[in-house]
Amino acid sequence: MAASLRVVCSKSFQFNSLNYAVCRGLSNLSISRTSGLLIPSEPQKPQPQRQLGFLTELNQESLWGGVTGVSNAGRKRGRAKRVGRAQDINLNKGRPLGSGRDNILWPGLNTPVLKHSVINKISQVPVNPERDERLAKIREQHSGFKRSAPPPLVRGWTGARMGGKSIGQPEAVGDYEFEGFDSRVLEIRMVANMTGTIGRKRRFSSFICVGNGNGIAGFGSGKSKNMAAAMRVGKNRAAQNLMYIPLFEGHTVYHDMFVKYHKSKIFIHKKEKGYGLKCHRALKTLCQMIGIKDLHVRVEGSTKNIRAITKGFFDALNNQENHQDLANRTGYHIVERRKERDYFPTVVASPVDREVKQERMTNEEEDIELDYERLYHGGRSEYKHPPRKQFYEKTVGWRRRYAREHKARNQRHLTLLKLSGLVPKHFPSTQNSAAAVASDAN
Amino acid sequence: MDLCKMISTRCLQTLKHSRSVNPYLFPQAIGSQCRHYSKSVEEQFIRPEVQEILKRVTGFDLEKIFAVHPTDVHPPKYELLTDKQLSDAKEQAELRGRQKLQMPPVMSHPVDEEEIISEEPEIENFDIEHPGAKYVFTDISLGVKRRMRTIVVREHDGTLRKADWEERNRILQVYFPQKGRMYSTPTMFMEESLESLLAEGKYCYILDRACVQFEPDDPNYIRVTQRTYESINSSHDFDELRSTRHFGPMAFYFGLNKQLDNLLTDCLQRDLLKDAADLVHLHLLLHPETKSSAESVDLNDALATVKFYIQHEAKNSGALERSLQGLVERTQAKESSAAGAS
Known part of the structure; x- marks a missing residue:
């Protein structure tokens, strides 16, 4: 492009009004006196440079809007307020006009034109190797609030929701401090009812379990206008409904159990020391609160009704x-x-x-x-899923081979059995089979 | 079948094929006391009266025989039993306990006599590709006993001979591998590792593993077991081996070597007077030359028997006397308290 560049030389030529791309081209230009035109002194390789397009036409705000913006419909639904929304980054921070990776001094752009009444020339100063790092750091500083990830043990089931998270020791009742007790959120959700005056009235409902990890545990539910209050109410109610659960050698239940609560069917299996907790996440949390260390539980039917599962589980434990x-x-x-x-x-x-x-x-x-x-x-008895078929069992080739091997299948095993005397030598004997056919006919 | 009888028959079978001429290899006693034995170690061990005594002194603590041992764990099983079923189950358990206490045989290492079958120098260096290689021919037909199996070696000079015990063990482990036995000797049986294990007091572990790894007439087995017994004798941890199958062979070893003092002291300290008397009987059985001096003693009286041993046979009579005195005092105190209570 630079090779074909021809700019008419005029007296009103404003050097600093040109953009970066043209300036780079000009640094190698000299004025030809004969033609009065700016002609490159030597032919240069063409370099692809974009001078037009939406990146140069749109301002920063509208460019970022395309990436981080929320539509009007979304704005009405509250998406623009959402925490953790993608936020625009001011790319000009820490990067004044004219500064670049190559660290070139442009008189009139980032350095004065005259110095001691001599015109400054375009020049380069040594490149700063830490420039990119510094820029990234500055951008990070201005990219808004960043939440630090909680450690895995206090993260709950998903990290994003309250389920499985601890909300601390229950509040004291009279003189009794609940020492050694902990509480976990099993469920928290928004519930609503319709009133004559206000209309839809929203509240939060929490379902909390409390326990000391040594055989004493309970569960409770609380409602309030905000989430924290609902959890607090639920926790304190749970602390007043404590039950003693007898445990086998302090680590598991006394025997296998089955319990059905509403549509949730719970199969509880006693396990040996060191087995761990292999069960529904809510039941795992309950077991941790009760102090059960080794258990296998399978929940069939409704697995999402945490209240039913909890009640059924406690019923089963109390009826051991x-x-x-x-x-x-x-x-x-x-x-x-x-x-x-x-x-x-x-x-x-x-x-x-x-x-x-x-x-x-x-x-x-x-x-x-x-x-x-x-x-x-x-x-x-619990449902056992049949073994999955291999992907190749659908193919024609496999079916053909299966049919072809029909005669030989299990013959080796049968031979071994015959040799060991576990199966008669002439099995299946023709006599017996003939007799069987005859008896069938009768 | 009676267990003692069973052991005897088994040992006899092995005896037939072990050309044993030298006595049990004793680290300290070689060339001194053991030379004049009229009977070999195997014959001494399988004497019914010796077996009876060894079984008696082993003890029978079901809690220890069926103690928790490392396995994969499962949830416990439960049964609902009537009185009769329960007593049957207990009887069965006792029988299994007796089986678990079956003693490993005590044997001496056979002296290898090279038995040459034929010498054919005309086929010398028959294997051109591997000069100096020996060929081992093994009868691998099923149903042949380990010690009966024919294994012969063709040397590169054309000699055909029977394989020695080391070659036999190696080849048999290749063709008929035994569960838990390793082809090469585990490091734990090397001198240094064995010492560190003994320092930790893992006697049962060492002896059990040795039973699996070695044949009872293997010099390594004899070395490892004897070293373990020595270590137990110096650390006085005899109780570790009570109610295990290794107590009998250990007592036999001490009896044969005239090292019963520490074991007797331990018995007396644990109020096992009968066991102590039994051990003295064992001593008299194994060393008949001492029997003449014991003729004046009433061997049915346990206390008198032990006293006889302390007076005539003990090397460290002081400690033995002290522990016997303690035992007598304890029994007297018990009797007086029982009389007072009644």
Whole structure:
């Protein structure tokens, strides 16, 4: 572009009114006296430079508006007020007119034209290597409020919402300070009702659990016009509804349980030490407040109704039957066998105030009831998802191969069984199959 | 089958094939006391009266036999049992406890006699690609006992001979690997590592692992177990091995080496007078030359037996006498308090 540049030389030539691009071109120009034109002294390589377009036509405000702006409809909905909204950055901060990466002095732009009545020439001073860093720092300083991320343990479930976050110790009731207690938000949401005079009246409703992590816990709900007050009310109500939950060896529940509350079905599984908490996030928080360390819970049906899940879980925990109660109810010795003790039988409870039953029940149903694994399940079993099919099982090739291998499938295993004598040598024998066919026909 | 009988038959089977001529290798006693044994160590160990005594002094504490050991953990299982079912379960547990206390056999290391089958110098240096290589031929058919299996080596000079015990162990571990046994000896059995483990007092761990890693007539097994017993004897941690399968072999080792003093002291300090008397009986059984002097003693009287040992056989009679005195005082105090209460 510079090679084809021809500017008519006139007396009213204003050097500092030209923009940066042209100035760069001019620094290598000399005036040709013969033609009176500005002609480059030597041919230069063309450099792509944009002199026109919306970047040069629009001002800063409208340019940023395209990126960070909110439409009128959005403004009405309050989006313009939103915290954490994208904010414009003043790119001119720390960068006065004429200053650039190459640090060139332009007389009239960033340096005076005359110095000691001599015209200054365009020149370059040494480049500042820390310029970019300094600019970034200045921009960061002016880019508005930045929230520091809370540490992971106090972040709650998501970090963005209050769910799972601690709101501190409950307020003292009389002389009693709730020492060692902590509280967690299980749910907080806006609720509304219609009144005759005001119309839609909005409030916040909170659902809080409180516990000391050592077997004492409770939950409560509170409402108020603002969020903080609602949580405070809920926390103090929870602190006045504390329950004692007996725990097996202080780390898990006494036995597996099933409970249904509204549409939420909860399957609770007792687990060994070191297993951890594998359950719904609300239940995990509840377990932490109660002091349960090892548990597996599956929630089926409605998993979003946190109030129902909480109430159902506490119902189940309150209806636990310890070993002594079970022995008294059934009339049998309760014997514990642990793998780490090589299944040595340890009597953990024997019937008190009643004779030990001498006969095992012959009734089949009774036997099933006395099967400890199924004792508290109420005939329920949780849904197990069938194994997912591999992606290639849909393909034609795989189906063909599957069909082709039909005859050989499991034959190796069968051969081994036959060799070991677990399966008769001539299995399936033709005689038997013929007899089976005959009996089927009859 | 009676457990003692079972052990005897097993040991006899192994004896048949171990050409044992030298006695149990004793670090301190080589060349002195052990030479004149009329019976080999194996034969001494499987004597029914010795086995009976060793089983008695081992003790039978079910809580210790079924103590918590490191495994993967699961939630405990529960059963609802009637009285009879409970007593059956306890009986079963006791039986399993007895099985767990089965003692590992005490054996001496067989002396290897090179048994040459044939010498064929005409096929010398048969393997041109690997000069100097030996070929090992192993019978890998199923159902052959470990010690019966034929393993022969063709040397590069054409000699065909039977494999020695070290080669046998290596080859058998290749073809018939045993669970938990490593091909190369674990570092923990090296001198330095073993010493540090002993300093930590992990006696049961060392002995259990040695049982898995070595055959009972392996010189390494003999070295490791004997070093462990020595360490226990110096640290007086005999109670660590009570109600484990290693107590019997340890007591046997001390009895054979005439080192029973510390163990007897421990027994007396724990009010185990009967065990102490049993150990003295063991001493008399293993050293028949002392029996003549014991003829005047009533061996059914535990106290008299122990006193006899202290007078005639003990090396450190002072400590033994003190602990016996303490035991007598304690029993007297108990008797008097019981009389006072009644």
